[in-house]
Amino acid sequence: MRVLPPAARACVLGAVLAAAACAAPAFRPGSAVPWPAVGLLAVLCLGCEAVRVLPFRGRALFEGAGSFPPVVLAAVFLLPPSAAALVALPAGLAQPTAGRPVAVRRVWHGAQQAVAAWAAGQAYGLLCGPKALTGASAFPYALLPAAVAAAVFxxxxxxxxxxxxAAAEGRPATTARRGPAALLRAPSAASAPALAPYCLHGLVGLMMAVMWHSPYGPPAALLVLLPMCISCWALAQYQREHAAHQATIRALVQAVDIKDRYTRGHSERVGQASAMIARELGMTGDRLEVVRIAGILHDVGKLGVPTRLLRKNGPLTPEERRVIELHPEYGHEMVRGIGFLGEARAAILHHHERVDGTGYPYGLSGQQIPVLARVVAVADSFDAMTSTRSYSRARPVGTALAELERCAGSQFDPAMVRALTTAVGRHGWHPVVTSDEDLQAAAAAAAGPGGAEPGQLPGMPAQGRDAARTGPPGQGRAGP
Structure with a gap:
């Protein structure tokens, strides 16, 4: 508690006192609390929480996908509000914690869950939910009270x-992301709980309550949790796989950014512009994501190009240019075994082809060039022209679009140029880049007290500047 500001300590203490006040009526004589049901649901909550963090092949089985809210909400629908608070308390206390103070975090979670369950029970009772649930033909009317209770929770x-x-940091909660208050938050609580999942939890809890009141009793209610647990497991698997994909992409992009610092942030901006073009072309879902990834990884082949060429102080010789022009093939070979990239591999290989057939590496023309490669080619050149490079100053967005339109039909697919022009006209061009901040933070951390120059990683020589910009419009050197 000492690591928290006084206001935060008061907040925690207030939540604990509120939870105690919410649960106290259950212990009054004559409260008629069905203690066997309270015990069974509390144990079930603890069991679901234990399954959620159960180690499986070295990691949590459900990886943050909580499975006990439906049980808490079932308790809200089946029990008095004070008893529902008691059911929620043990599972809240058992939630995993990722930092200190562990005891305070657990107490906070338990009190938070108990107060929320009590409030949901009060809302459910005010809307005559118990009567609707147990009535002979009034069950459909329990849906509204149940939805309201889930929303209140x-x-x-x-x-x-x-x-x-707000108590810990003295500012609006929407702007407080770190600091002492983070000590109290659940490890997976990066943002406020979303309402939609809790409505789904409420529906599952209502199904449990209905089955509880059926002739088959509590055992039938437990069967309702089976599909929920399977869904949580499938979601956790998907999130784990998605996180692995993002980590792979991030590692490749950062490796390119470190090697060729003058293109730092270029990859992410090309991914963003590629996605804008793809949306205008009507691409959605997985294909839109593949286009974005293709834009991000289009220059990954630069990892195979000698660093001295990427940092050469002066124009490239024809032989050096031919070496750099191998980077699309290098990139394609590097990602060949990454199955989830799909069409992105072809875009990486062909993003320097030209529709008139004079591009590289294979001199494809027109419709022979894959669609995603034509998208990335436009996005790549657009960012090259609107970014300051060692060999050129940034051009205004309008000037860059005019240059793309001038080269449409010879270097670029006119449909892709029109799509980008339309997208920028509608949404503007506001690139969001994180790699700059990541790399600068890494450089600052590695530099230590002596430090390196701003924006320069320790142990790496200052990068040379090209004397002139060569090559086709928007591509500089051998392309951005």
């Missing part, structure tokens, strides 16, 4: 998170 959790953030 989510909103109370959100409000308590916001309160502790």
């Amino acid at each position: 989510c909103l109370v959790l959100t409000a308590l998170d916001a309160a502790v953030l």
Whole structure:
């Protein structure tokens, strides 16, 4: 508690006192609390929480996909509000913690869950949910009270998170991301709880409550959790795979950015511009993501180009240019075995082809060039012209678009140029780049007290500047 500011300590203490007040009515004489049901649901909550963090092949089985909210909401629908608070308390206390103070974090989570369950139970009761649930033909009318209760549960959790953030950091919760308040948040709580998942949890909890009241009793209610657990497992697997893909892409991009610092951030901007073009062309879903990845990784082959050529102080000789022009083939070979890239591999290989057949590496023309390669070619040249390079100053966006239109039909696919022009006209060009910040932070950390020059990684010589810009419009050297 000492690591928290006084206001945050008061917030935690207030939540604990509120949770105690919410649960206290259950212990009053004559409260008629069905203690066997309370015990069973509390144990079930703890069991679901244990399964959520169960180690499987060296990692958590569900990797942050919580499975006990449906059980807590089932308790809200089946029990008095004070008893529902008691059911939620143990699972909240058992939530995994990723930092200190562990005890305070657990107490906070438990109190937060108990207060939210009590508030949801009150809302459910005010809307006559128990009567609708147990009535002979009134079950459909329980859907509205159940939905409201799930929403209240989510909103109370959100409000308590916001309160502790504001108390700990003295600023709006929407701007507080780190600091002492982060000590109290769940390890996976990067943002406020989303309402939609809690509505789904409420529906599952309502199904459990209905089965609980059926002739088959509690055992039938437990079967409702099976598809929910399978869904959580599938979601966790998808999130894990997606995270691995993003880590692979990030590592490749950072490797290129470190080797060729004058193109730092270029990869991400090309990915963003490629996605803008793809949306205008009607691409959605997985294909849109593949286009974005193709734009991000289009220059990964520069890892195979000698660093001295990428950093040469002066114009390239014809032989040196031919070496750099091998980077699309190098890139294609590097990513050949990465299955999830799909069409992106062809875009990496052919993004320097020209529609008139004078490009490289294979001199393809027109429709022979893959669609994604034509998209990336336009995005690549657009960013090259609108970014300051060692061999050219940044051009205004309008000037760059005019140059692309001038070269449409010879170097670029006119349809791709029109798509980019339309997208920029509608949304503007506001590139969002993170690699610059990541690399600068890494450089600062590695430099230590002596430090290196700003923007320069320690142990790496200052990069030379080209004397002149050569090559086709928007491509500089052997392309951006």
